[in-house]
Amino acid sequence: MTLDVVILAAGKGTRMYSPTPKVLHPLGGRPLLQHVVQAARRLGAEKIVVVYGHGGELVPSAFGDDHLRFVRQEPQLGTGHAVQQALPSVTSDHTLVLYGDVPLTRPETLALALHERRGLSLITAELDDPTGYGRIVRDNAGRVARVVEERDANPDEKAIREINTGIVAAPTAKLRGWLRELRTDNAQGEYYLTDIIERAVVDGTPIHTVQPANTWEILGVNSKQQLAELERIYQREQAVKLMAKGVTLADPSRLDVRGELTCERDVSIDVNCVFEGQVALAAGVNVGANCVIKDTVVEAGARILPFCHIDGAHIGSEARVGPYARLRPGTVLAAHAHVGNFVETKNAQLGESSKANHLAYLGDATIGRNVNIGAGTITCNYDGANKHQTVIEDDAFIGSDSQLVAPVTVGKGATIGAGSTIAKDAPAGELTVSRARQTTVKGWRRPVKRAKGGDS
DSSP: OOEEEEEEEOOOOGGGOSSSOGGGSEETTEEHHHHHHHHHHHTTOSEEEEEEBTBTTHHHHHTTTSOOEEEEOSSOOOHHHHHHHHGGGOOSSEEEEEETTOTTOOHHHHHHHHHOOSSEEEEEEEOSOOTTSEEEEEOTTSOEEEEEOGGGOOHHHHTOOEEEEEEEEEEHHHHHHHHHTOOOOSTTOSOOGGGHHHHHHHTTOOEEEEOOSSGGGGOOOOSHHHHHHHHHHHHHHHHHHHHHTTOEESOTTSEEEEEEEEEOTTOEEOTTEEEEEEEEEOTTOEEOTTOEEEEEEEOTTOEEOSSOEEESOEEOTTOEEOSSOEEOTTOEEOTTOEEEEEEEEEEEEEOTTOEEEEEEEEEEEEEOTTOEEOTTOEEEOBOSSOBOOEEEOTTOEEOTTOEEESSEEEOTTOEEOTTOEEOSOBOTTSEEOOOOOOOOOTTOOOOOOOOSSSOO
C-alpha cells in the first residue's frame, strides 16, 4: 500500500510571542517542521502535504526546494477542517496525519502505527498529568470508544490518564467519509479530527493504538519554555547516540548539535561545543572546549584547541588549530599544518606542515609546504572592489609584521624580512626586505608633562 502524509502546520503559536510561525522556530538548528518532514520521508511517503495558515507564505518559502505540497487553511476551523483542506491533494491508499509542532516522534513509533493498514491507528500515551490533552475513552472490553477533548470532558473523563496525541493513520477512502460527517457542536465550535474515532466505532472499523517508547516523542511546542525543554531532550538524545558509537564527551549535557555530526572512533569533545550544518570528525580527533564548528571536515588525529570558530573548512590529518582561531569558508589545511591563536583565514589553502601560529590574516591565499608565517602577517587581498590572490610557494619564510599586497607571489624558499610591505613578486631563494632606513635623532627629548596649578 502507498502512503501519503499530511502535516498540520497552520497554528499561530500565540504563546511564542513571535512573528515567526511556530513551526519555523528552530530545534537542533532546524525548523520544527523540518524534523517532522524528515520523519515522514523515512517512512517512504509518496507525498507530503503541509497545511499552513498563520504567517502567510513564510512557511512555504522556508521549504521552497523541499518537494513538498502546501495547502493553505483559511480560516482555521480546527484540525478536522485542516485535514479536509489537504485531502484533495492526497492520492495514496493510506494517510498519516502528523503535527508540525511535534518534532521528536521517532519514525520507528510511526511505523508501528502504520503496521495495521485495515483500520484506524492512533498513537496514545499514559501521562501522570494529562491536563490539556484529549482523553481516550474505552468501553468495558477495553476498546477505544471515543476521544473527549479537555474542554468537553466531565470530571470522570478528566481523571483518565491515557491521552490522544492527535497522530492518526487510516485508509484514505475511510478518512474521506469520516471527515464529511464532522460537526462543530463542541466547546470550541471547531471541526475536531478526533471525532473521526466515533465514526470509526459506528461503522465497525477496527481501532489500533500504539504507545511510544518515550513520552517526549509526543510532546508539542506551544511556548518558548516548551521549545527549550525539547531542545534539551533532543540534545541529550544526540549525546547518547554519539557516546554509543565511542565518542568521549566531557559533559553530555553541554553539547549542541544543530545539524548532522558524524564521528569515527575515539573522537573526544570537550564542553560547550556547538556543531552546525554538516560536520564530520575522523578517528582520533580532539575538539577543545567552547568551539563552534560548522560545515567542516576534520581528518584523523587533528586537534582543535579551545575557543575556535570554524566555518566551511577542511582540516587535514594531524593538523592543529587554535586556540582562538577563526577559519572561514574555503579554508583547507593539509596534514600537519598549524593555525594558531588569533589567526583568521578565508579562502586560504595551507600546505603540509605549514604554520601560521599567531596573529595573522590569510585571505585568498595559496600557501605551499613547510611555509612559516610570522606574527602580524597580512595578505592584503581586497582593493576596495575586487579580491586578489597571494601565492606563497614551498619552504618560504614570512617575517613578522609583513604585508603581502595581492596579487603577489613569494617564490620557493624565499625569505621576507620582518616589517616588510611586499607589493611585487619576491624571487625564489632570496631575502626580500622593504623597510624605511632606521634613523636615530640625537639629543631628542620626550615632552614633559606640565605641573598642575599655577598661572595659566
